[in-house]
Amino acid sequence: MWIILCVSVFPVLAQRREAGRPNVIVILTDDMGYGDVGAYGGRFVPTPNIDRLAARGLKLTQYYSGAPICSPSRASILTGMQPGKWNFTTFLDTQKHNKDAGQIDYLTPEAPSMARFFKSSGYATGHFGKWHMGGGRDVTNAPGFAQYGFDEHASTYESPEPDPAITATNWIWSDKDSIKRWDRTKYFVDKTLDFMKRHKGQPCFVNLWPDEVHTPWVPKPETENAGKSALKPQEEAAFKGVLKEYDVQIGRLLDGLKELGLAENTIIIFTSDNGALPTFGGARSGGLRGSKLSLYEGGIRMPFIISWPGHIQANKTDDRSELHATDLLPTLSKLAGVKIPATYHGDGIDRSGILLGKPSLRKKEMYWEYGRNDIAYNYPKGTDRSPRLAVRSGEWKLLMDADGSKVELYNIVKDSAETTNLQASEAKITKELSGKLTAWWKSLPRLNAN
Structure with a gap:
């Protein structure tokens, strides 16, 4: 769709090598629909900070998640492989649910890991936010974060090592948590900035995976009708309050990186694990059919923004190039100069060229599955059911x-x-x-x- 005048990919990569390897932050929003963000036509609340990220980078309109639900979608990013190859098919739950769904209880540490590849190439690695690839409920034997290549972590209940500050009780969230539900993204942003500050002499790879804007929506008390009445955690007003605060925290991340002097040499990716639910009549899907749990576009086509000042041209939109979640591992490895083991055979392809200004069609099919039986996959209902x-x-x-x-x-x-x-x-x-x-x-x- 657009024509860009810039240097070729190879001189850009040469400049990167001379300047030092970039930091990489992958922001994986939870259940954010294509139509939630202002830069993608969102109408719910202004998202000036997410839009600021888009204005300083590249926005893709044909980015696809690996699955229409969280656990397999996340596995596709970490491994660069189709999640079904690692027996991930829907969200992880109890052992019985997982068995009924025909899937494993946790991602085997034998699976490839983007974090492990970056760590082996000299990166400091951190995971701050939701995991949901093993651990929680009655699954007590899931491997720890270190086995996937992470130096540090702070995660939610759905992980092998939940952070006590946000898991006071044996559940996803609680009023007893010292970090309240509405402050969790702030907590993860603070963890990210602190990690990068302590490793300023070393390139950093960070998964910043908040659990907003997943339900239940619990906005700050002052947004709840000036404290006069509590909002229901599934209603639109609560969603708007949460989205507004989430955008504020993305702004804090951008400002914090600038204060640390890291903004110019940090690749930031902003995307979502799967589509929205509820969609409020399809509005959160941005005119696309479907929702979370659906293989229609509203369940798998996600907002995708990437920023890297001086390398990725600012304020551009690519409507032509398809990008799949499995492509992130080879693509980010190429941009960062990370060596991928010769024994690794992923499903993604290196798409660094499109991010550096050369739109192209993806010359490889993209595949999805959701629904191996009627026990664990009897959703969504109605016309969104694909x-x-x-x-x-x-x-x-x-x-x-x-x-x-x-x-x-x-x-x-x-x-x-x-x-x-x-x-x-x-x-x-x-x-x-x-x-x-x-x-x-x-x-x-x-x-x-x-």
Whole structure:
């Protein structure tokens, strides 16, 4: 869509090597819809600080998460691989739920880890925020953060090593927590800035993964109608209060990096793990069909902003290039000069070129699954309920169930809202993509027959 005049990728990388390796911060928002952010047309509350990040960097409109729900989506980013290959298919819960869902209780430490790769290349590594790839409820044997390559961490209940300040009780949050629900993002931002301050002589890789804007929405008391009445944790007014505060904390991060003298040599990525729920009539999905738990675009197409002053041109939008969550590992490794082991064979591809100003189509299919049975996957309801498998190939997106039924085909470039099913009129494309999707699905491992 846009034309950019800049130096080629290789001189930019040469400049980076001369200046020192960049810090990397991956901000993974929880359940943020495509239409939540002002820079993406959001109408709920102004998001001036997230928009400020977009103004100083690149905004992609075709970025896809690895899954329409948290645990597998997060695993796809950390490993750079399809989450189903590591037996992640939905959110992790109790051992019984996980068994019913046909998935594992935690990510095996034998899986590749972006943090481990960065640590092996001399980076200080930190994880501050939600994990949800093992630990919590009755899963007590999940590996600790160090086994995935993290030097430091502060995480929520859904982790192997929950932070006592935000887990006073054996649950996700509590009024007894010393850090209140509305201050958790502030807490994680403070942890991030402190970590980077203490490691100023060393490049840092940080997962900043807040658990906002996931429900329940608990805004600061002063936003609750001036203290006159408590807001219900699922209503729009509560969401607006939480989103407003979340944006404030993104601003604190940006200002803090500037005060530390780190802003110019820090790559910041801002995105979400999956789509919104509730969507308030689709508004939070930004005109896209679907929600969290759906393979329609509203469940997997996410806001994506990347900033790196002096390397990524400011205030640009790329409407052409597709980027998948599994691409982040090889792409960030290339930008940061991190060596990937020769034994690693991921599903993502290096897309550093598009981030540095050369838009291009992704020459590899993207695949998704959500729903191996009716026990653990009987959601969402209504028209947001999608078929259980999907593939995106160029301008085409095909969805279907594993038995070959419920086939839907969309020209996703011309019909991003997925309104017109072309399955009947595009028989050749339907046959080709359904064959590829079936072969991919059959290649995934199975833990049980459920």
